[in-house]
Structure formats: C-alpha cells, structure tokens
Amino acid sequence: MASAMKKNFAANLVLIVTGIFIFFPLYAATEFSLRNGAEHTHGFAAYRWIFAQSGFIENLGITLRVTSLAVVLNLLIMVPTVTWLHLSGQRYKRLVEILTILPLIFPVVALATGAQLAMPDFMQNSVYELSFFYVVIAMPYTYRALDIGLSGHPLSTITNAARNLGASWLKTLSSVVIPTIRPSILAALFLMVALSLGEFTLAQLLHWSTFPVWVTNVSQQNVIGATALAIGSLFFAWILLFGFSFLGSKNSTTVQEEE
Amino acid sequence: MRAQRLVVAATSAAILVSGLVVLTAPAQAAVNYCTVQNLQQAGGMDALVKAAKAEKELNIITVPRDWANYGEAIDLFTNAFGIKINDDNPEGSSAYEIQTIKTAPASKQPDVVDIGVSVLPDALGIGRKALFAPYKVATWNDIPAEWKDSNGLWYGDYYGLMAISYDASLPKAPTSIKALLTDPAFKGAFALSGDPTSSQQALMGLFAIAAANGGSATNIMPGIEALKAAKAAGNFVSVIGNSANYAAGAYKATITWDFNGPGAIATSAAAGKPLKFVIPSDVALQGTPYLQAINTKAPHCAAARLWEEFLYSQNIGKGSKDITAADKKLSGSKLFKLIMGGQNIWVAGAAHPITEAAMIKKKTIVDAPEGFAVPKTAKRIAPSPDQQTEQKAIVVTEWPKL
Amino acid sequence: MKQSTTSNVDVKGALVKKGAFHGFLTSSPIALLPLFLFLLVFFLWPIGALTGNAFKSNEGAFTFSNVTMLFQDPYRMAFKNSITLGLLSGLVGAIPGLAIAMAIEKQGNQTLKKFIASISGVLANTGGVPLAFMFLAAFGPAGLVISALKSVGLDLYGLGFTLFSFTGLIIVYAYFQIPIMVIVITPALTSLRKEWKDSAANLGASKFQYWQKVGLPILMPSFIACYLLLFASAFSAFATARALTVGNIALVPLQIGALVDGNVTINQANLGYALAFGMIIISLVAMIPYIWIQNRTARWQVR
Numbered sequence: 001m002a003s004a005m006k007k008n009f010a011a012n013l014v015l016i017v018t019g020i021f022i023f024f025p026l027y028a029a030t031e032f033s034l035r036n037g038a039e040h041t042h043g044f045a046a047y048r049w050i051f052a053q054s055g056f057i058e059n060l061g062i063t064l065r066v067t068s069l070a071v072v073l074n075l076l077i078m079v080p081t082v083t084w085l086h087l088s089g090q091r092y093k094r095l096v097e098i099l100t101i102l103p104l105i106f107p108v109v110a111l112a113t114g115a116q117l118a119m120p121d122f123m124q125n126s127v128y129e130l131s132f133f134y135v136v137i138a139m140p141y142t143y144r145a146l147d148i149g150l151s152g153h154p155l156s157t158i159t160n161a162a163r164n165l166g167a168s169w170l171k172t173l174s175s176v177v178i179p180t181i182r183p184s185i186l187a188a189l190f191l192m193v194a195l196s197l198g199e200f201t202l203a204q205l206l207h208w209s210t211f212p213v214w215v216t217n218v219s220q221q222n223v224i225g226a227t228a229l230a231i232g233s234l235f236f237a238w239i240l241l242f243g244f245s246f247l248g249s250k251n252s253t254t255v256q257e258e259e
Numbered sequence: 260m261r262a263q264r265l266v267v268a269a270t271s272a273a274i275l276v277s278g279l280v281v282l283t284a285p286a287q288a289a290v291n292y293c294t295v296q297n298l299q300q301a302g303g304m305d306a307l308v309k310a311a312k313a314e315k316e317l318n319i320i321t322v323p324r325d326w327a328n329y330g331e332a333i334d335l336f337t338n339a340f341g342i343k344i345n346d347d348n349p350e351g352s353s354a355y356e357i358q359t360i361k362t363a364p365a366s367k368q369p370d371v372v373d374i375g376v377s378v379l380p381d382a383l384g385i386g387r388k389a390l391f392a393p394y395k396v397a398t399w400n401d402i403p404a405e406w407k408d409s410n411g412l413w414y415g416d417y418y419g420l421m422a423i424s425y426d427a428s429l430p431k432a433p434t435s436i437k438a439l440l441t442d443p444a445f446k447g448a449f450a451l452s453g454d455p456t457s458s459q460q461a462l463m464g465l466f467a468i469a470a471a472n473g474g475s476a477t478n479i480m481p482g483i484e485a486l487k488a489a490k491a492a493g494n495f496v497s498v499i500g501n502s503a504n505y506a507a508g509a510y511k512a513t514i515t516w517d518f519n520g521p522g523a524i525a526t527s528a529a530a531g532k533p534l535k536f537v538i539p540s541d542v543a544l545q546g547t548p549y550l551q552a553i554n555t556k557a558p559h560c561a562a563a564r565l566w567e568e569f570l571y572s573q574n575i576g577k578g579s580k581d582i583t584a585a586d587k588k589l590s591g592s593k594l595f596k597l598i599m600g601g602q603n604i605w606v607a608g609a610a611h612p613i614t615e616a617a618m619i620k621k622k623t624i625v626d627a628p629e630g631f632a633v634p635k636t637a638k639r640i641a642p643s644p645d646q647q648t649e650q651k652a653i654v655v656t657e658w659p660k661l
Numbered sequence: 662m663k664q665s666t667t668s669n670v671d672v673k674g675a676l677v678k679k680g681a682f683h684g685f686l687t688s689s690p691i692a693l694l695p696l697f698l699f700l701l702v703f704f705l706w707p708i709g710a711l712t713g714n715a716f717k718s719n720e721g722a723f724t725f726s727n728v729t730m731l732f733q734d735p736y737r738m739a740f741k742n743s744i745t746l747g748l749l750s751g752l753v754g755a756i757p758g759l760a761i762a763m764a765i766e767k768q769g770n771q772t773l774k775k776f777i778a779s780i781s782g783v784l785a786n787t788g789g790v791p792l793a794f795m796f797l798a799a800f801g802p803a804g805l806v807i808s809a810l811k812s813v814g815l816d817l818y819g820l821g822f823t824l825f826s827f828t829g830l831i832i833v834y835a836y837f838q839i840p841i842m843v844i845v846i847t848p849a850l851t852s853l854r855k856e857w858k859d860s861a862a863n864l865g866a867s868k869f870q871y872w873q874k875v876g877l878p879i880l881m882p883s884f885i886a887c888y889l890l891l892f893a894s895a896f897s898a899f900a901t902a903r904a905l906t907v908g909n910i911a912l913v914p915l916q917i918g919a920l921v922d923g924n925v926t927i928n929q930a931n932l933g934y935a936l937a938f939g940m941i942i943i944s945l946v947a948m949i950p951y952i953w954i955q956n957r958t959a960r961w962q963v964r
Contacts, residue, residue: 114706
C-alpha cells in the first residue's frame with residue numbers, strides 16, 4: 001500500500017516537473033504575443049495583424065492547392081499499398097518499413113538541392129512539384145499512422161469472413177474494408193495536411209512563395225506579430241488534435257490477436 | 260452640321276497623322292531588351308517604361324525591406340509603374356543569390372542581384388561565361404571607376420559604416436566599441452550581428468572590434484581575442500544579434516550597418532523596446548560597397564533595366580505614398596522624373612549611395628537622417644576584398660574555438 | 662493468428678471468382694510498384710544527384726578532396742560536437758520521456774492520455790526560431806522566470822547558467838525530444854500486457870523481479886530504437902541551433918548552411934554537399950540498429 005502510494009507520488013512528481021518545464025516557455029511567448037507593443041498594454045491586436053496583410057488570400061490559396069494535391073497523391077499511393085500489405089503482402093512489410101523511414105534521415109536541404117539538380121524543367125516550373133515532395137517527407141509518419149491503424153483490425157479475417165458470407169469484392173470493399181480503415185486514412189491525411197500547411201524549408205529553397213514562406217517574410221519587421229502567429233498556430237493545432245483524438249476513439253477498438 | 264463635319268475632319272486628320280507616325284516610328288517591337296546595354300539602345304525612357312510595364316513583374320532576391328530603406332524603393336517602383344515585385348528569400352545571403360542563378364529553373368531566376376563583393380569572383384566565372392548581362396545606367400559616369408566593371412557587368416550601389424545599436428533603456432550609452440566589450444556596466448549586453456563565418460556583416464563587425472583593439476584590416480586576431488575576453492567578463496552573449504532576439508531581451512547592443520538603423524529603430528519601437536544608433540567614437544569601419552548586376556537569364560529584361568535606372572536615379576521627387584492616379588497616367592519619362600531616385604532613397608535609409616560625391620557637387624542629394632554623424636576621433640578602416648578573403652580564412656578556423 | 666495464405670482458395674476450399682479486385686490481392690510484389698516508383702523519382706533520384714556533387718570539384722571533375730576535408734578541423738570538430746549533442750540530447754529526451762509515458766500509463770485517465778498525446782504531437786513539431794524565442798522569453802537573460810527568480814534574490818545567469826551554450830542547447834532540444842519519446846514509446850508500454858504482470862505476481866515474483874526479467878527486456882529494444890530516433894533528430898536539427906548560437910559551437914548542420922548559403926566562404930557548395938553526405942552516412946549507421954530492433958520486437962507489440 002505504501003509502495004503504491006510512493007509510486008503514484010513519483011509519477012505525479014514527474015508529471016508536475018515536466019509540466020513546469022513545458023509550461024513556462026509557452027506562457028512567456030504567449031504573454032509576449034499579447035503585448036500591444038509601444039503602448040505596454042495587452043490585447044489581441046497581434047493576432048489580427050496577419051489577416052490584414054495583403055497577399056494573405058493569395059498565398060493561402062497556393063498552399064491549399066498544393067495540400068489538396070498532396071492529399072490526393074497520398075490517397076492514391078499510400079492507402080492501397082498499406083491495405084495490400086496487410087491483406088496479402090505481409091512478407092514485404094519489413095522492406096516497406098525501411099523504405100518509408102529513409103526520408104527522415106536525409107536533411108531537407110539535401111532533398112531541395114538534389115531536386116533542383118535532377119528534376120526536369122516542366123516540373124520545376126510548377127508549384128505542384130511541392131506536393132510530390134511533401135508526400136515523400138510525410139511518408140514516415142503517414143505510413144506509420146496507416147500501419148498502426150490497420151494493425152488494430154484483423155483485416156484479412158474480416159474480408160475473408162465477408163467473402164465467405166457471399167459478399168462480392170465490391171461490397172466487401174465498400175461495406176467492410178473502407179469503413180474499417182477510414183479512421184486510419186483520416187489520421188494519415190491529417191498528418192499530410194499538417195505538414196503541408198507548415199512546411200517552410202523546402203518551399204523556400206525551391207523559391208516558391210507558399211503560405212508559411214510568405215508569413216515568415218512578412219513577419220520580419222513585426223516581432224510580436226510573428227510570435228502571435230507561431231503561438232496561435234500551435235494552440236490551433238493542439239485543439240484540433242485533441243478534438244480529433246475523441247473522434248477516432250469510437251472505431252479504433254484494438255482487437256487482441258491470438259497467438 | 261458644321262460641328263459634325265469638323266469632328267469628322269478632325270478625326271480623319273488624327274487617324275492620318277497617327278498612321279504616319281506608326282509608319283515612320285522605329286520598329287519598337289524589334290528591340291530585344293535582354294541585350295540592350297544602355298538607355299539609348301532601349302529607345303529612351305518612354306519605350307523602356309512601356310516594355311517594363313508589359314512584363315508586369317520583377318524578380319528580386321534577398322532584399323529585406325528594412326535594409327537601406329529598400330522597402331520604400333520597392334513600394335515606389337510598384338506604385339508608380341504598376342510592376343509587381345517578387346522578393347525571393349528576403350533574409351538570404353549573397354551566396355544564395357548566386358546559387359539561385361546557377362540552379363533555379365527559368366521562371367524562378369532573379370532579374371537583378373544585390374551582392375557582396377566576396378561572391379563576385381564566383382559570379383564572373385573565371386574560365387566560363389559570366390552570369391551577368393552588361394548594362395550602363397544613365398548616371399554611369401558618376402560611379403567611381405574602382406566600383407564598376409568597364410564592360411558594365413557589375414556596379415557598386417551603396418556602402419555603409421559600422422554603427423553601435425543599443426537599447427535606449429541602458430543606464431549609459433555605449434559610445435565606443437572598446438567600452439562596450441570591457442565596461443562592467445554592459446554585462447550581458449553585447450551580441451555579434453551574426454555568425455562571422457557566414458555573415459558578411461558579422462565579419463565586418465569583427466574587423467571593427469579588431470581595429471578597436473590594436474588590430475587592422477590585415478590582422479583580425481585581436482578582434483577574436485577581445486571577444487574571448489569579453490565572453491569571460493560576461494559582456495559578450497553568444498547569440499545572433501537580430502530583432503527577434505533583441506525583442507526577447509537576449510542582448511542589448513550590437514554592431515551593425517548604419518543603413519540598417521532606420522528600419523531596426525522602427526521595428527523595435529513597434530515591439531515596445533526602443534533602439535538607438537550611434538557611430539562608435541573609436542572605429543569608423545567603412546564596408547565595401549554592395550554591387551548591382553542584371554542576370555543574363557533574367558525573365559523580365561525591360562523591368563530589370565528600368566529597376567537599375569531607378570536605383571541609380573539622383574532625382575529628388577515624390578515618395579511612394581505621394582503618387583497620384585494622375586501621375587501614373589504620365590508618359591514613362593515624365594513619371595520617372597517625378598519620382599524620388601533610388602540613390603536618394605538610400606540616403607534616407609542612412610546608406611551612402613555610390614554616386615554620393617557627384618550628388619553633393621550637383622546638389623541633388625537629400626539630407627541624411629539624424630544621429631549617424633561620424634565622430635572625429637574614430638579611426639577609419641576599410642578592408643579591401645583581398646584583405647577580407649585573407650582574414651576570413653583565419654576566422655573560419657578560430658571562431659568555433661571561442 | 663494464422664495470416665491468410667496467398668492462394669486463390671478461400672477458407673471453405675472453393676475456388677474464389679477471379680476479377681479485378683482479386684488481382685489486387687496478388688501476393689507478387691508488383692503491388693508495391695507505385696510506391697517504389699514514387700520514391701525512386703521524387704526521393705532517390707534527387708538524393709543521388711546530390712551525392713554525386715559531393716564528389717565533384719568546382720570544375721566538375723571527380724574528386725575525394727571534399728570528403729577528405731571532413732576529417733580536418735573545423736569539420737572534424739563539428740562532427741564530434743554534433744554526435745555528442747545527438748547522444749546527450751537523446752538521453753535527456755529518452756529518460757524523462759519514458760518516465761512520463763510510464764506515469765501516464767499508471768494514471769490510466771483516458772482524457773489525460775488524450776491531452777498528453779495531443780500536446781506531445783504539437784510540441785514534437787516545435788523548433789527553430791519560435792522555439793528559441795519561447796525559451797528566450799522564459800529563460801533568457803531578461804526572461805520571465807529569470808527575472809522573477811532575480812527579484813527573490815536568485816540570479817541564475819550570475820551563477821553561470823546560460824542558454825547560449827552546449828548545455829543550453831540540450832535543454833531547449835528537450836522541449837521536442839521528450840514529446841517525441843512519449844509518442845513513440847507509448848505503444849510499447851501499452852503492449853506490456855497487464856496479464857503478464859499478474860501472472861508474474863501469481864508465480865511469486867516481486868515487482869523488481871518482474872521488471873528485471875520481464876518488463877525491461879521487452880521494453881529495452883523499443884527504448885533503444887526510440888533513443889536512436891532521438892539521436893537522429895538532435896544530430897540533424899538546424900534551425901534551433903542557428904537561432905540560439907552564433908557559430909561559436911561547431912555543428913555540422915550549421916556548417917552546411919554556412920557553406921551552401923553563407924556570405925563569407927563562397928564557391929564551396931560542393932564541400933557543403935560532402936558534409937551533407939557525411940551526415941547521411943552517420944544517420945544511416947544510427948538507423949541500422951533501429952531497423953534490426955524493430956524486426957525483433959514487432960511480435961511483442963499489439964499489432
């Protein structure tokens with residue numbers, strides 16, 4: 001009993017100390033972002049500032065279009081591949097895992113320089129080249145999201161069961177497979193969107209003006225505005241993720257595999 | 260009836276005359292602005308402005324808005340001529356500019372560059388074709404001979420002096436570099452403006468520190484030694500001296516180009532931490548001028564040349580906020596004469612334009628902003644490009660040992 | 662559980678109708694072709710082009726000189742510093758991260774779990790200028806916490822603490838390293854089934870013995886794998902290091918930046934690519950144990 005209390009105390013202590021470490025930088029930056037500059041008062045002026053800058057809609061549009069293509073590419077390439085891996089390609093899983101973790105190892109600077117050396121002109125003249133590279137950069141995360149999500153369900157078992165019960169392949173896909181893997185697909189797509197909305201280095205090195213690039217350039221003369229943007233997007237992403245985690249919980253009942 | 264006939268007569272006469280004009284005018288469409296080498300070859304200012312407007316855009320690169328008042332130059336050019344300016348990576352370096360010319364696809368090429376002297380050898384390509392297209396602006400003769408290429412490939416635009424920028428709330432103002440590094444009153448105050456192994460401005464700051472401590476343009480080690488001592492004393496903070504770090508209170512003073520002054524003062528005021536500038540009383544380091552050049556692969560050739568003419572114009576005229584709709588309808592040359600010239604825009608940014616001497620003689624120069632006067636006690640030092648190359652090799656090996 | 666075989670025969674033994682969708686179920690690796698092609702064109706080809714340049718001189722001739730320069734100062738120093746930073750920062754992230762993940766497992770509160778998961782996901786992606794600014798605003802010389810402590814008499818900077826040092830960098834890196842650890846080790850912790858703990862207790866093992874013989878051996882491979890991930894992350898971090906130092910700490914990513922994009926040393930881009938090549942080799946070396954470990958531990962995780 002005493003040791004259980006001690007264990008709980010230790011656990012709580014760890015959480016509290018880390019909480020302090022995490023809290024103060026966030027708090028300090030938030031306080032700074034709420035300043036009204038010369039007047040030494042506080043307010044949300046800095047948060048409204050970016051919306052009033054000319055170029056906001058134009059650059060946001062560019063990023064949204066690039067993101068849309070990236071999402072479509074992800075759907076076309078990652079989803080069928082991972083589904084196939086779970087249905088009939090288990091022996092190739094290790095290989096694909098290794099392949100998809102490679103983009104983590106290579107610095108983005110390397111990819112950008114290599115891209116300019118290698119890619120043909122017609123690709124380099126279109127901003128949509130970014131979509132293709134974003135799919136590559138996101139691959140370690142989207143693959144894992146899809147893989148872990150699908151692992152929670154014995155996909156082969158239920159597809160076989162559906163087939164046994166007489167369902168055609170079309171019906172199996174639409175009524176069994178897709179609803180089962182939908183939360184994983186949504187998780188992977190969410191990661192893709194989050195990366196694309198915030199990716200800066202590659203876009204700038206390839207000389208494109210996307211939303212993150214434009215925001216960085218425009219914030220150079222406004223330190224409070226830049227901080228407000230960083231903090232604002234941080235909190236926004238957090239709220240989204242937090243809310244999203246409640247959405248997924250209904251469908252993601254993990255089924256224990258029997259050995 | 261008579262009125263009607265008069266109108267018809269007048270109209271036909273006008274058509275006849277304009278037809279004659281079109282027939283006898285030089286074949287303007289035949290001018291290839293990508294090979295034009297001066298204003299005469301372009302067909303005059305009217306023609307150049309017309310062609311530039313037709314191109315609609317201009318690509319510039321690594322130009323911060325608060326650097327030498329470039330923001331005003333960009334706004335004025337865009338307002339007056341309706342040409343959209345795309346600025347690639349405003350905070351980038353000169354090497355980034357040359358790298359971009361070498362590797363970027365056609366649509367992403369910059370039209371013009373503003374580079375530091377150190378990247379010039381790479382750009383001129385010993386043994387291969389130079390990256391620049393020759394062009395001599397209208398005020399070419401006012402540019403000092405040592406700061407322009409005889410063929411017009413590159414030309415100096417402005418230079419600056421090293422100044423101390425400091426927090427207005429410091430108990431006393433740091434008036435000399437030596438005091439800044441040694442006086443205990445400035446504990447935790449001084450940061451270098453960047454990494455001297457990659458930033459030209461920081462390297463020049465190191466030269467200034469060297470000069471204040473017995474070094475010279477050929478001996479930068481005393482500067483590094485002085486910083487080592489300042490670090491031990493606590494005066495030197497090893498963080499980049501930029502506006503974000505300043506607003507966060509990481510440092511309180513740095514040395515930077517005087518032409519960064521007006522912009523930095525405005526940015527800091529907006530962030531609630533007023534900044535002041537002063538030229539140090541012990542060292543007046545004069546930097547080598549930055550250089551302008553037109554890219555041979557420029558996608559907007561006429562706009563590029565108009566931009567250069569604009570930057571080297573010595574006019575005193577209207578600023579970006581004073582342009583009216585009526586002004587925009589004026590012919591190219593009239594509009595050009597109306598607006599403030601680039602050389603004077605730089606003066607307003609506390610920079611020293613390259614044609615300064617000629618402008619002072621011709622009395623076409625505006626007043627410089629207050630507070631950037633050079634103290635008489637300051638020792639003048641101006642490291643040449645060769646001296647810079649020599650000393651930076653030492654910096655690259657010694658700096659990480661700080 | 663027996664995975665389905667790759668034959669055309671369903672469980673009952675009857676031949677399944679062949680069709681387009683059944684073709685999808687083929688076991689031949691041709692199904693991986695889209696992924697392979699995509700990676701080849703948009704990843705391996707650019708990286709290959711870059712690696713080629715690492716071995717080129719400025720005139721374009723093949724040379725090893727760029728790579729041999731890596732073994733001299735200041736580049737040798739930079740590799741030493743970067744590797745040390747990776748190893749230390751990995752530890753500083755891994756141990757607290759594990760402690761937190763275990764603490765949360767202990768608490769069991771689902772909402773707390775989601776809360777920590779979501780904030781870890783967000784903080785794991787912080788870095789660069791915003792992160793540096795957050796720390797400067799809180800723990801910098803004029804930071805909120807430092808000023809507050811000064812007003813009660815504790816002058817941390819006077820005592821020698823500083824954010825602008827190797828140690829300071831490790832502290833700041835922890836801000837994203839710890840969340841990464843929490844995110845990555847939680848599935849491994851979840852896979853430590855409660856039944857095992859109960860069975861061990863039933864068989865007479867003490868808590869210590871459980872951890873010694875069962876818990877740690879199962880957890881250790883995952884822990885090492887996550888540690889290697891943290892190493893790679895700290896090793897290649899660029900923006901944060903640049904925002905907090907002024908080049909006085911030699912680090913490989915910073916030097917690549919200076920060579921490829923700097924204002925001072927020009928015409929040495931190929932040397933920068935050689936540095937990048939060196940980084941890639943080291944990261945690959947760090948990844949090999951990771952992959953091997955993942956192979957070994959997969960069967961213990963909830964799949």
